[in-house]
Amino acid sequence: MQRTPGLEIIPLIGLPEFTPDHSLATEIVRSLVGIAVDDGDVLAVTSKVVSKVEGCFVPASERAELIERDTVRVVARMRGPNASAIVENRLGVVAAAAGVDASNVAGDWVLALPEDPDASARRLANELRDALGIDLGIVITDTVGRPWRYGQTDIAIGSANVALYADERGGKDTAGKPLTVTQRCVADEIAAASDLVKGKTAGIPVALVRGLGEYVVPGTDQRARHINRDLELDLFSLGTQEAFEEGYRSALAAVAAGKVLDPRAE
Structure with missing residues (x-):
């Protein structure tokens, strides 16, 4: 795909x-x-407004139960008072507290993420096509941290009519060298860029992005959920302490089964 010269x-x-x-x-x-x-x-579109419209409210007193319900596996536990866990949630997204959030929610309520953000995006795209007579790309965004960097950014957790990637593998760079790895995640780039004009404190949950027509593909079967890396391909599927603990348990089990000698017996 040819690079877009401008973006608004x-x-x-x-x-x-x-x-x-x-x-x-x-x-x-x-x-x-x-x-x-x-x-x-x-x-x-910020996922929070999708959750609000879809009625994903849960009493704040049930926050812990909601996080447990939406957790598939614990990746790492944060240390300190009131710290939560980093988990893989039911959508396959790795996030603090399974993505359950109380910010910008009035009263004693918290919000779960939409049940199926890809389906929500598809429904919104269809309704807007009926109303406007045009095909828009839809990216539903949520805010996450990054394991090796401070700060948070937005990623795509739902999409419709959008090509997820710009796959440049097989091409050449400007020096004529072959590209073997480069596969830009356009959906995440859209999500992150849009948050520059949205954000938690601005009260602006939706942004219009112009200049990416080459990535808008009406009816594509690509879904944001497909961005999540499969567990067997995840080189960083556990936090440091959790990896140590799992290794220790595995070693004890191997000793108990007689597969290895117990170094403590020396």
């Missing part, structure tokens, strides 16, 4: 505080009045 990211202003009584598509259409929008544009 426009925050959608005036969206309401979403509840299950709102139609996300209807409110987005209202906020687009006066903004030129066309086939090939992308909407980056």
